[in-house]
Amino acid sequence: xxxxxxxxxFLTRGLTIVAAGSTAPMFLTRTAIALNNPWDHPLTASAPxxxxxPILVVVQMGGGNDGLNTVVPFAHDAYxxxxxxxxxxxxxxxRLTDEVGLHPSLRSLKEAYDDGRVAIVQGVGxxxxxxxxxxxxxxxxxxxxxxxxxxxGWLGRLFDSECPDCGQTAGIxxxxxxxxxxxGTSGRAIALEAPERFGFHPxxxxxxxxxxxxxxxxxxxxxxxxxxxxxxxxxxxxxxxxSAMERIAGRxxxxxxxxxPQDPFAHKLRIVAELIAAGAPTRVYYVSLGGFDTHxxxxxxxxxxLETLGDGLxxxxxxxxxxxxxxxxxxMTFSEFGRRVAENASGGxxxxxxxxxxxxxxxxxxxxxxxxPSLTDLDQGDLKYRIDFRSVYAxxxxxxxxVESEGILGGRFPLVDMIAPLKRAGVSSSG
Amino acid sequence: xxxxxxxxxGPRDPWDAEKAAHLLxxxxxxxxxxxxxxxxxxxxxxxxxxxxxxxxxxxxxPIFDEVRVAExxxxxxxxxxxxxxxxxxxxxxxxxxxxxRDAQRAHGRAIVALTAWWLDRMARTPAPLQxxxxxxxxxxxxxxxxxxxxxxxxxxxxxxxxxxxxxNFGRLLxxxxxxxxxxxYLNNAENRKGHPNENWARELMELFTMGIGHYTETDVxxxxxxxxxxxxxxxxxxxxxRTFAFKPALHDAxxxxxxxxxxxxxxxxxxxxxxAHPATPRWIADRLVRFFASPAPDPxxxxxxxxxxxxxxxxxxxxxxxxxxxxxxxxxxxMYAQVKSPVEYVVGAVRHLGIAAPDWERLALxxxxxxxxxxxxxxxxxWRGGTAWVNAGTLFARADLAASLIAGRAGPPDARAWGSLxxxxxxxxxxxxPPHRRAVLARLxxxxxxxxxxxxxxxxxEYHVA
Numbered sequence: 001x002x003x004x005x006x007x008x009x010f011l012t013r014g015l016t017i018v019a020a021g022s023t024a025p026m027f028l029t030r031t032a033i034a035l036n037n038p039w040d041h042p043l044t045a046s047a048p049x050x051x052x053x054p055i056l057v058v059v060q061m062g063g064g065n066d067g068l069n070t071v072v073p074f075a076h077d078a079y080x081x082x083x084x085x086x087x088x089x090x091x092x093x094x095r096l097t098d099e100v101g102l103h104p105s106l107r108s109l110k111e112a113y114d115d116g117r118v119a120i121v122q123g124v125g126x127x128x129x130x131x132x133x134x135x136x137x138x139x140x141x142x143x144x145x146x147x148x149x150x151x152x153g154w155l156g157r158l159f160d161s162e163c164p165d166c167g168q169t170a171g172i173x174x175x176x177x178x179x180x181x182x183x184g185t186s187g188r189a190i191a192l193e194a195p196e197r198f199g200f201h202p203x204x205x206x207x208x209x210x211x212x213x214x215x216x217x218x219x220x221x222x223x224x225x226x227x228x229x230x231x232x233x234x235x236x237x238x239x240x241x242x243s244a245m246e247r248i249a250g251r252x253x254x255x256x257x258x259x260x261p262q263d264p265f266a267h268k269l270r271i272v273a274e275l276i277a278a279g280a281p282t283r284v285y286y287v288s289l290g291g292f293d294t295h296x297x298x299x300x301x302x303x304x305x306l307e308t309l310g311d312g313l314x315x316x317x318x319x320x321x322x323x324x325x326x327x328x329x330x331x332m333t334f335s336e337f338g339r340r341v342a343e344n345a346s347g348g349x350x351x352x353x354x355x356x357x358x359x360x361x362x363x364x365x366x367x368x369x370x371x372x373p374s375l376t377d378l379d380q381g382d383l384k385y386r387i388d389f390r391s392v393y394a395x396x397x398x399x400x401x402x403v404e405s406e407g408i409l410g411g412r413f414p415l416v417d418m419i420a421p422l423k424r425a426g427v428s429s430s431g
Numbered sequence: 432x433x434x435x436x437x438x439x440x441g442p443r444d445p446w447d448a449e450k451a452a453h454l455l456x457x458x459x460x461x462x463x464x465x466x467x468x469x470x471x472x473x474x475x476x477x478x479x480x481x482x483x484x485x486x487x488x489x490x491x492x493p494i495f496d497e498v499r500v501a502e503x504x505x506x507x508x509x510x511x512x513x514x515x516x517x518x519x520x521x522x523x524x525x526x527x528x529x530x531x532r533d534a535q536r537a538h539g540r541a542i543v544a545l546t547a548w549w550l551d552r553m554a555r556t557p558a559p560l561q562x563x564x565x566x567x568x569x570x571x572x573x574x575x576x577x578x579x580x581x582x583x584x585x586x587x588x589x590x591x592x593x594x595x596x597x598x599n600f601g602r603l604l605x606x607x608x609x610x611x612x613x614x615x616y617l618n619n620a621e622n623r624k625g626h627p628n629e630n631w632a633r634e635l636m637e638l639f640t641m642g643i644g645h646y647t648e649t650d651v652x653x654x655x656x657x658x659x660x661x662x663x664x665x666x667x668x669x670x671x672x673r674t675f676a677f678k679p680a681l682h683d684a685x686x687x688x689x690x691x692x693x694x695x696x697x698x699x700x701x702x703x704x705x706x707a708h709p710a711t712p713r714w715i716a717d718r719l720v721r722f723f724a725s726p727a728p729d730p731x732x733x734x735x736x737x738x739x740x741x742x743x744x745x746x747x748x749x750x751x752x753x754x755x756x757x758x759x760x761x762x763x764x765x766m767y768a769q770v771k772s773p774v775e776y777v778v779g780a781v782r783h784l785g786i787a788a789p790d791w792e793r794l795a796l797x798x799x800x801x802x803x804x805x806x807x808x809x810x811x812x813x814w815r816g817g818t819a820w821v822n823a824g825t826l827f828a829r830a831d832l833a834a835s836l837i838a839g840r841a842g843p844p845d846a847r848a849w850g851s852l853x854x855x856x857x858x859x860x861x862x863x864x865p866p867h868r869r870a871v872l873a874r875l876x877x878x879x880x881x882x883x884x885x886x887x888x889x890x891x892x893e894y895h896v897a
Contacts, residue, residue, distance in 0.1 A: 131648065132637050134812050176802045177809070178822050191822040193800070200827055203834055206883035213871050213887055221865045225767045230818055231892035238823030295618045295630050345626025346618060380648065
């Protein structure tokens with residue numbers, strides 16, 4: 001692994017090589033790609049000598065999930081007073097403690113909780129909360145509430161600085177867009193919606209000659225402007241991962257259903273499970289579930305969203321267990337904010353602040369962590385957070401990914417005891 | 432603030448085909464060689480006059496018949512239930528449910544037809560800038576069919592953007608505030624006295640006019656009160672949900688304090704205060720410059736455009752003309768600094784390939800995997816644009832789309848228009864290619880460009896850049 005060029009080296013050296021001659025560069029550039037391509041290793045999990053690196057699956061609940069109707073503080077009368085129409089009756093809740101219970105749509109998650117696979121961190125937020133979707137999502141994704149740091153994602157910075165052997169597919173998002181969270185300066189994440197369609201497909205009949213020409217055409221050339229340069233690197237990155245995807249696509253097609261619900265969110269988790277099982281050299285997967293911006297007619301919508309979330313995660317956990325991968329994968333959920341304590345006039349809730357996070361699988365310490373925010377001591381109608389989300393990130397980075405968090409997060413944050421202290425080798429000490 | 436320095440052609444820096452192609456790419460969709468040649472011959476001034484010669488809005492396309500029939504059935508059934516003393520909630524009453532489902536399906540088909548109609552306009556209009564601006568405003572004042580579920584309302588909004596495309600921003604804003612699709616998308620239709628809904632009030636400032644950092648949470652809450660009662664005429668009928676109404680009974684007429692102004696403010700006052708705020712011209716200028724010039728704009732360029740907006744009371748045409756006339760618009764940080772949006776890529780590809788009567792409905796659906804479903808912006812902030820258009824997945828998706836276009840699956844391409852390799856490159860790229868890339872293509876080329884060569888040209892890094 002030491003002989004591998006980092007991407008940064010590859011970029012600078014690759015360009016020098018190209019600049020040196022006019023016919024040789026194609027071959028050399030391809031060699032450089034192959035050198036730096038962990039996908040070229042045999043795709044078998046736990047092959048001898050192959051590190052079992054920890055894998056993080058981030059689930060983004062876009063729109064601002066109503067934390068109070070997710071982990072419901074039924075013991076607080078103020079909850080029922082603030083939500084005459086939207087409060088979940090105590091009898092319907094899946095009771096966790098004497099104070100809180102899960103929304104009834106989260107049956108599958110409750111099962112996992114009872115199996116000791118789920119940690120719930122209560123009242124997570126940050127100081128001076130921002131109630132704009134975009135700004136708050138940016139804050140969660142950059143881990144930079146002040147907005148003074150570099151405009152890169154916290155996971156992008158993990159790949160940049162703490163993961164030298166991660167290759168060019170350290171992060172995979174199952175979406176058409178690249179979330180800011182995965183964006184770093186070295187571009188080591190790819191966006192992937194459907195493995196079966198992922199690849200450069202030459203015209204029928206043109207075959208290998210066209211593919212070979214495409215590889216040559218997307219090699220960087222001195223004098224390419226910044227935008228052409230960006231495109232050549234994106235294309236090279238894409239080519240690097242595409243051949244392995246075909247193999248994974250075959251597995252997905254061969255085993256229909258396999259216990260997952262029939263919805264796009266569950267399908268994405270299923271692809272993640274197959275990628276992990278195939279030994280993909282990826283450390284972080286990013287899966288989004290949107291639609292949580294329930295300003296109006298929240299009741300039915302939020303129920304269905306939580307069901308999608310819980311049932312998808314439940315099936316994913318079972319699949320991982322079947323594959324013997326349950327201890328290698330930690331799932332972390334988050335949303336850009338919770339919602340206001342009081343319901344609004346449209347049977348919905350407006351943008352709020354603190355909310356709970358779920359950590360599922362891996363070495364998550366089961367149970368409730370932290371205390372529920374007060375429902376009476378509010379800040380302009382909103383909950384006051386108890387735990388800074390960067391403490392959760394720091395714990396995931398240090399105790400799960402096995403890396404130093406200070407450089408990535410731009411400061412030290414107290415760890416939360418929701419993940420067992422590290423026993424394994426870290427992400428960067430593979431090989 | 433300093434005015435933008437205009438481009439003055441001279442012997443060393445003439446108005447040439449490369450500049451003309453640049454201007455036409457940014458203000459339209461995949462210019463053709465004959466259009467570039469005409470602009471080169473006419474000069475910048477005449478090109479701009481032609482660009483801003485907008486025709487009146489087109490008539491409603493004949494795609495809503497099925498919708499209207501299905502809606503009439505629902506409205507009739509609702510009226511019948513009301514006569515029997517019931518208060519039916521659409522979608523819930525057992526008698527209504529199948530009829531409502533039919534209407535929703537009709538709207539679903541109509542939104543695809545509407546997308547096809549718009550793409551066809553982009554490709555064939557004599558005034559592409561009118562459509563480019565309509566697209567800009569669609570991404571700025573986002574509204575998604577996914578929330579509104581009404582193709583007719585989306586068409587009405589689309590026509591509104593076209594009508595005000597290069598008009599006055601203040602008048603456009605006033606129209607948006609009364610637009611039924613927007614009232615539904617950002618929930619102001621439900622914003623009423625004593626029960627404010629802040630969605631519209633917040634995005635109005637954050638995304639549509641000022642940008643974050645110029646107002647407080649209290650301003651958002653007070654603005655939401657001012658907008659109470661700006662709603663729809665009648666929730667119970669389709670036509671009623673497509674008609675704006677101000678309902679005094681739902682309006683909070685109390686005293687509010689918004690951005691330092693105190694009084695019994697309503698929505699019109701809020702707009703007036705916002706338009707008078709110095710952040711607003713700068714924000715609009717920033718959005719325009721990002722879209723038309725560079726995703727990482729030079730602050731001086733934004734200031735120059737903002738100054739024109741401020742001096743003219745938000746007239747958009749002179750502000751845009753100042754941008755397109757400026758020297759900086761034709762310099763490296765702006766030229767080739769954009770990634771084509773999926774819509775630009777698809778409409779441009781159809782034009783470059785010479786597909787005379789494309790199956791636009793098919794192409795409308797293929798825009799999704801490329802990351803830009805028209806009438807379905809991903810969030811209220813619209814499409815992020817710039818480098819966000821392209822990643823491993825969307826780059827391959829563009830290559831697949833190009834392959835299916837070349838194979839004639841959306842209509843036969845006109846191979847006669849391609850000519851030799853060099854005329855093919857001139858037609859598709861409007862610029863020269865580094866010798867080494869040209870040599871790769873030449874090796875695969877026959878006496879005329881082969882389909883594989885055309886496919887490779889359409890997947891070149893340079894072809895994705897605008």
